[in-house]
Amino acid sequence: MNGIRIRPARVEDAEMLNELRRQPGVMEFTLGMPSERIADNRKYLENLGPDDHVLVAEAEGRVVGIAGLHVAGGKQRHVGHIGIAVHDDFQDRGIGRSLMQMLLDLADNYLGLVRAELEVQADNPRAIHLYESLGFEHEGRKRKEVFRGGRYVDHLIMGRLR
Numbered sequence: 001m002n003g004i005r006i007r008p009a010r011v012e013d014a015e016m017l018n019e020l021r022r023q024p025g026v027m028e029f030t031l032g033m034p035s036e037r038i039a040d041n042r043k044y045l046e047n048l049g050p051d052d053h054v055l056v057a058e059a060e061g062r063v064v065g066i067a068g069l070h071v072a073g074g075k076q077r078h079v080g081h082i083g084i085a086v087h088d089d090f091q092d093r094g095i096g097r098s099l100m101q102m103l104l105d106l107a108d109n110y111l112g113l114v115r116a117e118l119e120v121q122a123d124n125p126r127a128i129h130l131y132e133s134l135g136f137e138h139e140g141r142k143r144k145e146v147f148r149g150g151r152y153v154d155h156l157i158m159g160r161l162r
Protein backbone atom coordinates (compact mmCIF):
# COMPACT_ATOMS: atom_id res chain seq x y z
CA MET A 1 0.00 0.00 0.00
CA ASN A 2 2.07 2.85 -1.30
CA GLY A 3 1.63 6.18 0.43
CA ILE A 4 -0.75 4.90 3.09
CA ARG A 5 0.08 5.46 6.75
CA ILE A 6 -1.89 3.93 9.59
CA ARG A 7 -1.84 5.77 12.93
CA PRO A 8 -4.05 6.33 15.99
CA ALA A 9 -6.99 8.70 15.48
CA ARG A 10 -6.72 12.28 16.77
CA VAL A 11 -9.38 14.79 17.77
CA GLU A 12 -8.15 17.01 14.91
CA ASP A 13 -9.31 14.30 12.46
CA ALA A 14 -12.96 15.23 13.13
CA GLU A 15 -13.52 17.22 9.93
CA MET A 16 -11.94 14.61 7.66
CA LEU A 17 -13.77 11.85 9.50
CA ASN A 18 -17.04 13.66 8.81
CA GLU A 19 -16.17 13.88 5.11
CA LEU A 20 -15.30 10.17 5.05
CA ARG A 21 -18.46 9.09 6.86
CA ARG A 22 -20.71 11.13 4.55
CA GLN A 23 -19.38 9.45 1.39
CA PRO A 24 -22.34 7.80 -0.39
CA GLY A 25 -20.64 4.38 -0.46
CA VAL A 26 -19.82 4.61 3.24
CA MET A 27 -23.24 5.86 4.32
CA GLU A 28 -24.87 3.06 2.36
CA PHE A 29 -23.26 0.36 4.49
CA THR A 30 -22.81 2.05 7.87
CA LEU A 31 -25.12 3.83 10.31
CA GLY A 32 -23.81 7.20 9.05
CA MET A 33 -26.39 9.85 8.13
CA PRO A 34 -26.14 12.77 5.66
CA SER A 35 -26.89 15.10 8.58
CA GLU A 36 -23.97 13.89 10.70
CA ARG A 37 -22.18 16.92 12.12
CA ILE A 38 -18.48 17.55 12.55
CA ALA A 39 -19.29 18.36 16.19
CA ASP A 40 -20.61 14.79 16.62
CA ASN A 41 -17.45 13.34 15.12
CA ARG A 42 -15.31 15.54 17.37
CA LYS A 43 -17.26 14.44 20.45
CA TYR A 44 -16.79 10.80 19.43
CA LEU A 45 -13.03 11.28 19.14
CA GLU A 46 -12.82 13.30 22.37
CA ASN A 47 -14.71 10.66 24.31
CA LEU A 48 -12.56 7.70 23.28
CA GLY A 49 -11.30 5.91 26.37
CA PRO A 50 -8.61 3.34 27.15
CA ASP A 51 -10.80 0.50 25.87
CA ASP A 52 -11.34 2.18 22.51
CA HIS A 53 -8.61 1.46 19.98
CA VAL A 54 -9.22 3.60 16.92
CA LEU A 55 -6.86 3.77 13.95
CA VAL A 56 -7.01 5.88 10.82
CA ALA A 57 -5.43 5.39 7.41
CA GLU A 58 -3.92 8.55 5.96
CA ALA A 59 -3.18 9.17 2.28
CA GLU A 60 -2.29 12.38 0.48
CA GLY A 61 -2.63 14.20 3.82
CA ARG A 62 -6.25 13.07 4.24
CA VAL A 63 -7.95 10.55 6.48
CA VAL A 64 -9.19 7.88 4.06
CA GLY A 65 -10.06 5.07 6.44
CA ILE A 66 -11.00 4.49 10.06
CA ALA A 67 -11.38 1.32 12.10
CA GLY A 68 -12.13 0.83 15.77
CA LEU A 69 -11.89 -2.03 18.24
CA HIS A 70 -13.98 -1.36 21.33
CA VAL A 71 -13.33 -3.67 24.26
CA ALA A 72 -16.29 -4.51 26.45
CA GLY A 73 -16.25 -4.60 30.26
CA GLY A 74 -17.15 -6.85 33.15
CA LYS A 75 -18.02 -10.39 32.10
CA GLN A 76 -17.36 -9.42 28.48
CA ARG A 77 -13.86 -8.17 29.05
CA HIS A 78 -12.67 -10.76 26.54
CA VAL A 79 -14.86 -9.34 23.74
CA GLY A 80 -14.07 -6.62 21.20
CA HIS A 81 -16.51 -4.97 18.81
CA ILE A 82 -15.18 -3.80 15.47
CA GLY A 83 -16.34 -1.09 13.06
CA ILE A 84 -14.63 0.11 9.88
CA ALA A 85 -15.04 2.45 6.91
CA VAL A 86 -12.85 3.38 3.94
CA HIS A 87 -13.43 6.50 1.79
CA ASP A 88 -15.21 5.77 -1.51
CA ASP A 89 -12.21 6.88 -3.59
CA PHE A 90 -9.85 4.52 -1.73
CA GLN A 91 -11.86 1.31 -1.48
CA ASP A 92 -10.57 -1.97 -2.93
CA ARG A 93 -6.90 -1.05 -2.50
CA GLY A 94 -6.19 -3.16 0.57
CA ILE A 95 -6.67 -0.37 3.13
CA GLY A 96 -9.57 -2.11 4.86
CA ARG A 97 -7.57 -5.33 5.11
CA SER A 98 -4.57 -3.53 6.61
CA LEU A 99 -6.73 -1.73 9.18
CA MET A 100 -8.48 -4.99 10.13
CA GLN A 101 -5.17 -6.84 10.42
CA MET A 102 -3.84 -4.16 12.76
CA LEU A 103 -6.94 -4.34 14.95
CA LEU A 104 -6.76 -8.15 15.07
CA ASP A 105 -3.07 -7.96 15.99
CA LEU A 106 -4.04 -5.64 18.85
CA ALA A 107 -6.82 -8.03 19.89
CA ASP A 108 -4.63 -11.15 19.76
CA ASN A 109 -1.20 -9.93 20.80
CA TYR A 110 -1.76 -6.92 23.04
CA LEU A 111 -5.19 -7.28 24.61
CA GLY A 112 -5.54 -11.08 24.69
CA LEU A 113 -9.14 -10.95 23.52
CA VAL A 114 -10.97 -14.22 22.96
CA ARG A 115 -13.77 -12.92 20.79
CA ALA A 116 -13.93 -10.25 18.09
CA GLU A 117 -17.34 -9.46 16.66
CA LEU A 118 -19.00 -7.17 14.17
CA GLU A 119 -22.22 -6.61 12.29
CA VAL A 120 -22.51 -6.13 8.55
CA GLN A 121 -25.40 -5.46 6.23
CA ALA A 122 -26.41 -8.65 4.45
CA ASP A 123 -25.99 -7.09 0.98
CA ASN A 124 -22.40 -5.89 1.50
CA PRO A 125 -20.39 -8.63 -0.28
CA ARG A 126 -17.07 -6.76 -0.20
CA ALA A 127 -17.10 -6.41 3.57
CA ILE A 128 -18.38 -9.96 4.10
CA HIS A 129 -15.62 -11.35 1.88
CA LEU A 130 -12.99 -9.37 3.81
CA TYR A 131 -14.24 -10.55 7.21
CA GLU A 132 -14.53 -14.20 6.11
CA SER A 133 -11.00 -14.09 4.76
CA LEU A 134 -9.78 -12.91 8.18
CA GLY A 135 -11.44 -15.78 10.05
CA PHE A 136 -14.83 -14.29 10.96
CA GLU A 137 -17.68 -16.80 10.90
CA HIS A 138 -21.38 -16.23 10.37
CA GLU A 139 -23.26 -16.43 13.65
CA GLY A 140 -26.68 -15.03 13.00
CA ARG A 141 -28.95 -12.54 11.33
CA LYS A 142 -30.84 -9.57 12.72
CA ARG A 143 -33.81 -9.09 10.44
CA LYS A 144 -34.77 -5.58 9.30
CA GLU A 145 -32.05 -4.09 11.49
CA VAL A 146 -31.46 -1.00 9.33
CA PHE A 147 -33.73 1.30 7.30
CA ARG A 148 -31.83 2.35 4.21
CA GLY A 149 -32.85 3.84 0.88
CA GLY A 150 -36.50 3.38 1.73
CA ARG A 151 -36.32 -0.28 2.75
CA TYR A 152 -35.30 -2.48 5.63
CA VAL A 153 -32.07 -4.45 5.43
CA ASP A 154 -30.85 -7.35 7.56
CA HIS A 155 -27.62 -7.34 9.55
CA LEU A 156 -25.39 -10.39 9.74
CA ILE A 157 -23.57 -11.06 13.01
CA MET A 158 -20.03 -12.33 12.50
CA GLY A 159 -17.54 -13.46 15.11
CA ARG A 160 -13.96 -14.67 15.32
CA LEU A 161 -12.77 -16.73 18.29
CA ARG A 162 -9.21 -17.23 19.32
Ligand SMILES: CC(C)(COP(=O)(O)OP(=O)(O)OC[C@H]1O[C@@H](n2cnc3c(N)ncnc32)[C@H](O)[C@@H]1OP(=O)(O)O)[C@@H](O)C(=O)NCCC(=O)NCCS
Nearest residue numbers: 026029085086091092093094095096097120125126127129
Ligand atom coordinates in the same frame (compact mmCIF):
# COMPACT_ATOMS: atom_id res chain seq x y z
C1 LIG B 1 -15.83 -2.79 3.46
C2 LIG B 1 -14.56 -1.96 3.48
C3 LIG B 1 -14.21 -1.57 4.91
C4 LIG B 1 -13.40 -2.79 2.90
O1 LIG B 1 -12.25 -1.99 2.82
P1 LIG B 1 -11.45 -1.90 1.43
O2 LIG B 1 -10.22 -1.14 1.66
O3 LIG B 1 -12.37 -1.42 0.37
O4 LIG B 1 -11.17 -3.46 1.20
P2 LIG B 1 -9.85 -4.22 0.76
O5 LIG B 1 -9.36 -3.64 -0.54
O6 LIG B 1 -8.90 -4.29 1.87
O7 LIG B 1 -10.44 -5.68 0.55
C5 LIG B 1 -11.60 -5.87 -0.21
C6 LIG B 1 -11.73 -7.32 -0.56
O8 LIG B 1 -13.06 -7.56 -1.06
C7 LIG B 1 -12.99 -8.07 -2.38
N1 LIG B 1 -14.18 -7.56 -3.05
C8 LIG B 1 -14.39 -6.36 -3.62
N2 LIG B 1 -15.65 -6.28 -4.11
C9 LIG B 1 -16.23 -7.48 -3.83
C10 LIG B 1 -17.52 -8.02 -4.07
N3 LIG B 1 -18.46 -7.32 -4.70
N4 LIG B 1 -17.77 -9.29 -3.64
C11 LIG B 1 -16.84 -10.00 -2.98
N5 LIG B 1 -15.59 -9.54 -2.73
C12 LIG B 1 -15.30 -8.29 -3.15
C13 LIG B 1 -11.67 -7.58 -2.93
O9 LIG B 1 -11.23 -8.39 -3.99
C14 LIG B 1 -10.79 -7.76 -1.68
O10 LIG B 1 -10.53 -9.11 -1.44
P3 LIG B 1 -9.05 -9.75 -1.61
O11 LIG B 1 -8.16 -8.95 -0.70
O12 LIG B 1 -9.26 -11.17 -1.16
O13 LIG B 1 -8.73 -9.60 -3.07
C15 LIG B 1 -14.72 -0.67 2.60
O14 LIG B 1 -14.95 -1.04 1.25
C16 LIG B 1 -15.83 0.25 3.08
O15 LIG B 1 -15.62 1.03 3.98
N6 LIG B 1 -17.02 0.16 2.48
C17 LIG B 1 -18.11 1.06 2.82
C18 LIG B 1 -18.49 1.03 4.28
C19 LIG B 1 -18.57 -0.38 4.82
O16 LIG B 1 -19.04 -1.28 4.16
N7 LIG B 1 -18.10 -0.55 6.06
C20 LIG B 1 -18.17 -1.83 6.73
C21 LIG B 1 -19.44 -1.93 7.47
S1 LIG B 1 -19.61 -3.51 8.30
